[in-house]
Amino acid sequence: MEITHVTIKDLPTILRIERLGFTAEEAGTETQYRDRIEKLVDTFLVAKIDNQVVGFVVGPATKQPYVEDWMYEDTPTNLASGGHQIIFTIAIDPKYRGHSIGSKLLDAVEKDAIKHQRETISLTSLDRNIPFYLKNGFENKGVADSDHADETWYNLVKRLS
Template structure:
């Protein structure tokens, strides 16, 4: 498996995985993903096996500590150094789950975040996925101030050492 930065050629595979893993209310649109690929190339990673996208992770590096709902509609530009690494989405093709791909994507973004002197990595998660993030070194900071897809989200944060 290799983890690389996204290219526009990865868009269709990303949209397929996104729609397999999220409800229509939760999932990002084609237009949002085109914007994210353009704006967040440095913080948009894809995992590939035999040149096939099997997972991805995307989010901006911002001054904000937590994901905020407005960010989903208006992708912020990455701060060059410092700030916090936000994760909008981490998703793995259902056929490839259980092979540590999600954990390897988190490790890769953490390495990038350390190099860019970020303070933390932050994301929101549904309750059913919280154990995965705890296992990967995140701390549950409680219920997020979010009404994305009318669901209850939890803020998870990992300090960068």
């Protein structure tokens, strides 16, 4: 498996994986993903097996410590250094789940975040996915101030040294 930065050629597969992993209300749109590829190429990673995208992780580096709903509609530009690494989405093709790809993507995000002197990595999660993030060193900070897709989301944070 290889982890690389996203390219526009990866978009169709990213959209397919997104739709397989999220409800229509939760999922990002093609327009949103085009914007994310353009603005967040430095913090948009894809996992590939045999040159095929099997998973991805994306989010901006911001001054805000938590994901805020407005960010999904108006993608922030990455800070050059410092701040907080936000994760909008981590998604794995269902055929490749259970092979530690998600954990490896989180490790790659963490290495990059440390290199760029970020304070934390932060994301929101539905209750059912919290055990995965706890296993990967995140702390549950409680219910997020979010009404995204009209669901209950939790803030998960990993402090960086």
